Structures are given as structure tokens and as C-alpha cells.
Amino acid sequence: MDRAIAHLDLDTFFVSCERLQDSSLNGLPIIIGGGDRGVVASCSYEARYFGVRSAMPIRMAMKLCPQAKIIKGDMQLYSNMSHLITDIICEQAPVVEKASIDEFYLDLTGMDRFFGTYKWTSELIEKIKKESGLPLSYALSINKTVSKIGTGQAKPMGALSIPSLQVRPFLNPLSIRKIPMLGEVTYTTLSRIGIRNIKTLSEMPIQVLQQMLGKNGVDIWKKANGIDLTPVEPYRERKSISTEHTFDQDTIDIVLIKSILLGMVEKLAFQLRTEQWLTSVITVKIRYANFDTETKQKRVTYTCADHTLSQLVYELFDRLYLRRMRLRLIGIQFSGLVRGTYQIDLFEDTQELMALYQAMDKMKKRYGIDAVTRCAAANLKHREKQIKQIIDK
Template sequence: MEKTIAHLDLDTFFVSCERLQNSKLNGIPVIIGGGDRGVVASCSYEARYFGVRSAMPIRMALKLCPEAKVIKGDHERYSKLSNEVTEIIQEKVPLVEKASIDEFYLDLTGMDRFFGCYQWTTEVAESIKKNTGLPISFAVSANKTVAKIGTGEAKPLGRIEIPNREIQPFLNPLSIKKIPMVGNVTFQLLSRIGIRHIKTLAEMPVDVLQQMIGKNGAELWKKANGIDDSPVVPYSERKSLSAEHTFAQDSIDLENMRSIISGMVEQLAFQLRQEKWLTSVVTIKIRYANFDTETKQCRISYTSADHTLLKYALELFKKLYTRRMRLRLIGIRFSGLVHGSHQMDLFEDTEELMNLYQSMDRMKNRFGKTAVGRASGLLIQ
């Protein structure tokens, strides 16, 4: 049986959420981000017209579009609206994957026997618009890659169906940048040898691609040819991430304890970013030598930034550890998780910090999660 996959994407989601709160934002350039030294988390199509884009420094965005309205953003409201959309979809569709805070994959395979898949998806999208007020685009095709590319071409407020026989004619004229796994480095590499459109990439010998870009060459060739066997993974929300350290001997060494907390925070924050989570609750746990166990937690703005999480973790530890007895265990937990892309994490942070985290994460992915880190956390690495 041929697969039928739909990809749904909430158009300029953060901006749309803000416009629900304030209709005066309709039709004007809007930038979601933080501070003069922060970066653009999202922007309206009116702002994109002037060249503004996600992850651009706020100061550069305002040079391109001085009239833009800059809004700090509200993760909690965005998360709430995202969950409302998720519930609407789950009520209507048997198999849903929540790929991020604002995009979803639906496996509609076999449903065309009872109800046209395109019409079914249309009704889901209209239900979302009616119940939440949020604009949404979608594409229906044979797999996740083609459906996602289709949604990108359909936006804003677009709907498109790409049957099997039309997949390659649809893909061929598009830029290779439209393929989800093609970043700037890969694009520049392929552009230098004249490969700028999907048609050219699809016609390349797969072994040549593998020699050029390594093991991802075969996967890239498949996507250029509209081939993608990856399944829609049923959505289930992770509740928390946690780590604990048990001392070899009960300890009262405060400097060592703070170093251990620093190392645990850094490792968990890296995991948050890798799995595209943001946390809103930090909890510290300690266990004394007599096995008494105590915890303290606080709610924070959604983030996955090491330095922000470490600040709260150390503050909680200072408030919690008051008995000055020896400890046998320290633990930390991040909960209240929501999905979010990397640029979402840094509303309060600078372009320099964002670049630092991205560079550190790349090194950890390549050489292992303990390859680089704060000196203060080296004691547990």
C-alpha cells in the first residue's frame, strides 16, 4: 500500500500568537526576539520582505526594517497554543508526529478508501483555524521529505497535494536549499560544482555524492529523488531530563559540589538542545549522609541555555543545602518541557552566546559530549 503523509506547519507561529493577542500587529512588520544584542527568533512575512530572517542579529534586522515592531516573546503562551493544536489533531488523526512546537506529520495511509486524504487534511486545518485562530499551511504526498518541501512552497496559508507521478516534476526546478538536510556548508560545496537545483542533484551518481560529502551523500541523493522511508513516529511528550551524582565518600566540599552541578547542568542542557527541548522548571535534590532527602525547585522562562540554567541551579542549591551535614548525593532535574528549535532558546541572550553554544554543540557531536565544556564542570567529566 502506498503511503500518504501530510505535513502541517503553523505559519509564522510566534508572530501569529502575538497577533491573536494584539490585532494592531496585523499587516505590519513584526520581529520576535530579545534585546538589541539578541537574535531574531521569528518574523512576519512583512519583515521578511525587507530581508529579515530567523537567527539574524536584532540590530541588523532593524537596519533592514527600521519600522518593525520588536516583541520579546512569550514561550508559555506559545506552548499552550501549540498544545491546543496538538490536541485537535490527535482527536482527528490516528498517527501523529509532533516534529516541533509548530509542525506536525500525519500518517494518513489507507484513509483515502473512506475519505480523500487531501480533504481530510483540509478539514483538520480548518478546525485548527476555527478553534485557535492560527493560520496553517499543509502539503500531502508520499513521504515526509516531499510533504515538508511542499508545505514550504505552499506557505503562507497554502494547501497542496503532490501525487507520486508528480513528485519529481515538482522537486526538479527547486533549489537544493529546499531539501531539509541541506545547510549552508553543503549548499556552498555543491554550488561550486554547479549543483544548485534538485534536478541536477538527483541525476548525479550516488557514489560521487558520497565521495564529496561522506555518508550523508546517499541520503541526500534519495531525498533529491523523492525517496524517504522514515516513518511517522507517534507523538509522546517527554516529562523531564535528570542526572545524579553519588559521592564515593560523603562530602562537605562546597566547591566540589558546585563543580558537579555545573557539569551536570552543561550535559543536560546539551541534551535539551540535541532533542530540541526547552525547560521551564529546575529542581535540585540532595541526600544527606543519614539518607534524609530534600528537594527544591523553581519555575523559569523556557530555555536550554547553560548559563541561565546554571544560575538557577546554584541558587537553588544554596537555599537547599543549609544543614551543613555531609552529602552522599546531588541530583538535578529539568521538567516542564516543550519542543523548541535552537534559536528559541536564546530570547534573552546575545548573538555571541548563540554562536558559542552552536560551536560547542558541533564539537560535542563530532568528538563526544565531554569534548569541550566549562572548567568548573570538569570534575564529573
């Protein structure tokens, strides 16, 4: 029995949410982003017509489309709308995977025994549109790869059903750029040897692609042939991430404590970006030598940037640590999480800062989480060793 996997994608989600709040924005070229040195978080189809794209510098976008209206963006609004749609889908569908803030996979395998799967999906889409007021596109096929490509072809506000016998005829004429997770470097490599459409790629010997691209070559060959056994992972919303540090010796050394806090923030922020989360609630915990435990919490604008989070953590610690007693434990928790597809907060951060974080994260993924760190955190282990030597004497 063929699988039945639906892919749902909200059309220009951030822009659609803003238009839901202000109908005068309908039909206008809209850019969601912040500041002259910021980048485009999202844009309307009217703006895309002029060449504007996500992650493009705002200045470049305004040169391409000077008549566009720039809106800073409201992550709280987008998060609330995403939760509303998630609730609607989870009430109806048997297995749901939330791939991002505006993208979902549904495993509907076996449901056609009771009623047409495509008809059921169409009715769900109408329910979402009616209750949320937001436009979306979807495709139904035999796996996640084909249904995602199908949704891209159906946009905007379209629908496609691609049964197993139609998978190859559907994929063959498309550009290899349509294959999910096929990046610019791989596209350039394949283009140089004349592979530009999916049909040509699917007919290449798999051994040749493996020699050229390694394991990635095997993966994209399978996708080009409509093969994808990846399961739909049931949706479970993560509530928080946290970490704690217990001192070997109770301490009152503020410099040491703040160095440790910085290192903890860096690791948690890297985890946020790697798993594509943004946090809106920061909590700092301290435990005194007599085991008294206190916490302080602050709600903030959604972010996952080290420099922002570290300043907030320092601020909370300074407000929390009022008794001049030794500490035995410190902890940090990031909660109020929302899914995002961006590595940093595109509404506030500049293009240069975005590039810096991307470079740092790339090095951490390749060489380990401690490969790149700030000086204060880098000197931490040496300082702890010095203190231990003094105490031992």
C-alpha cells in the same frame, strides 16, 4: 499501496500568536526577539520582504527594516497554543509526529479506503483554524521529504496535494536549497559544479555524490528523487530529564558539591539543546547521610543555556542545604519541557553567546561530551581523587 504523509506547519507561529493577542499588529512588520545585541527568533512576512530572517542579529534586522516593531516574545503563550493544536491533531489523526513546536507529520496511509485523504486533511486544517485562530499551511504526499517541501511551496496559508506520479515534475524545477537538511556548505559545494536545481541533482550518478559528500550525498540523492522511507514517529511528549550523583564518601565539601552540580548542569543542558528542548522548571534534590531527602523547585523562563541554569541550580541548592550534615547524593531535574527549534534562548541571549554555545556543542558532538567544559567542572575529577586519597590515609 502508496503512503499518505501530511506535513502541517503553522505560518510565522510566534508572530501569529502575538497577533491573536493584539489585532493592531496585523499587517505590520513584526520581529520577535530581545535586546539590541539579541537575535531574531521569528519575523512576519512583512519583515521578511525587507530581508529579515530568523537568527539574524537584531541590529542588522533593524537596519533592513527600521519600521519594524520588536516584541520580546512569550514562550508560555507559544507553548500553550502549541499544546492546544497538538491536542486537536492527536484527537483526529491515527499517527502523529510533532517535529517542533509548530510543525507536525501525520501518517494517513490507508484512510483513503474510507474517505479522501486530502479532503480529511482539509477538514482537520479548518478545525485547527477555527479552534485556535492561527493560520497554517500543509501538503500531502507519499513521504515526509516531499510533503515538507510541498508545505514550503504552499506558504503562506496554502495547501498542496502531490500524488506519486506528480512527485518528480513537482521537485525537478525547484532549487536544491529546498531539500530538507541540505546546508549552506553542501549547497556551495554542489553549486560550484553546476548543480543548482533538484532535476540536475537527481540525474547525477549516486556514486559521484557519495565520493563528494559521503553518506550525506546518498541521502540527498534519494531526496532529490523523491525517495524517503523515514517513518512518522508517534508523538510522545517528554516530561523531564534528570541526573543524580551518589558520592563514594559522604561529603560536606561545598566547593566539590557545586563543581559536580555544574558538570551535571552542563551535560543536561547539552542534552536539552541536542534534543531541542527548553525547560521551565528546575528541581534540585539532596540526600543527607542519614537518608533524609529534600527537594526544592523553581519555575523559570524557558531556557536551555548552561550559564542561566547553573545559577538557578546554585540558588536552589543554597536555599535547600541548611543542615550542616554530610551529603550522600545530589540530583537535578529539568521539567516543564517544550519543543523548540533553537539551540539557546533567542529571547535573552546575545549573538556572541549563541555562537559560543553552537561552537561548544559542535565540539562535544564530534569529540565527546567532556571535550569542552568550564574550569570548575574540569577540575572535578582531580579534586575527587585528592579527597579520596586523604580519606584513605
